[in-house]
Amino acid sequence: MVKIIVKNISKVFKKGKVIALDNVNITIENGERFGILGPSGAGKTTFMRIIAGLDVPSTGELYFDDKLVASNGKLLVPPEDRKIGMVFQTWALYPNLTAFENIAFPLTNMKMSKEEIRKRVEEVAKILDIHHVLNHLPRELSGGQQQRVALARALVKDPSLLLLDEPFSNLDARMRDSARxxxxxxxSRLGVTLLIVSHDPADIFAIADRVGVLVKGKLVQVGKPEEVYDNPVSIQVASLIGEINELEGKVTNEGVVIGSFRFPVSISNDKVLIGIRPEDVKLSKDVIRDDAWTLVGKGRVKVIGYQGGLFRITITPLNSDDEIFTYSDHPIHSGEEVLVYVKKDKIKVFEKN
Structure with missing residues (x-):
């Protein structure tokens, strides 16, 4: 296990014209599972490379426990001395080596004895349930088995830190949950500190104790995944960590108005963005008598889809082209008018930039 301390780290390219990381500060505790979430181009890969020692910060300091490993453009501890295991998006297996040889590769480079290599490879292969495919080449393995071989190769060195870079993106949807x-x-079994970088919030919710959200090189929010989900600092963060309806409304004395919808919130700005998660929207033909739900108005069903065993229903206010969607276990026909309810305490209000 290792504690990672990132102090005021920035990274610039092209003589300062491209800012990949902008004054990032974060502490990742011993044995913690920490996630970095962000869109493409946010700086996630650059952050991972600096932690791994494959790149250096332009300014700022990086500590492993109390040891300074990189500072202000200088690499003080090289990657091979940081006790890091890394799993790449592509898994990066050598096609001409067996699973055993792929897993053993870093140990071979460390000049370990053949007996010790075999012992370590067999131990980690047993943990990951791939001992029966050790003599197979990567092309003879399923996607899930290939990923386990890549994970085994990262763990066989007994690392203090495990880095996962978009590790599940090459797996089909059926296999991702089991892989997570x-x-x-x-x-949990090994106690290694874990850092996962992903654009998929499902990875973060499944694995991370805490998440940091990177947007344009800035770490804009840090917290438990469920806290960031419920209380995002911006509409962009809200959409990165889960599905959300985004509506631009006009502020009136009666709340925020969007067509025939009225959201009962108070704010001083003239125009704001209303955010509401699809699970916090309920459609009904009858009045709902439940204090947790508030009626925002009538809407008309625009389109209905089907995914994951639920119907995805898109509704518009009666006199507006805005859209809001939710999921239901039963269909509602297009063109029908419905009462639209939302959970009072789940309405999110953001300033319009």
């Missing part, structure tokens, strides 16, 4: 569960189980 495996990673969390192995991390």
């Amino acid at each position: 569960a495996l990673v969390k189980e192995v991390q």
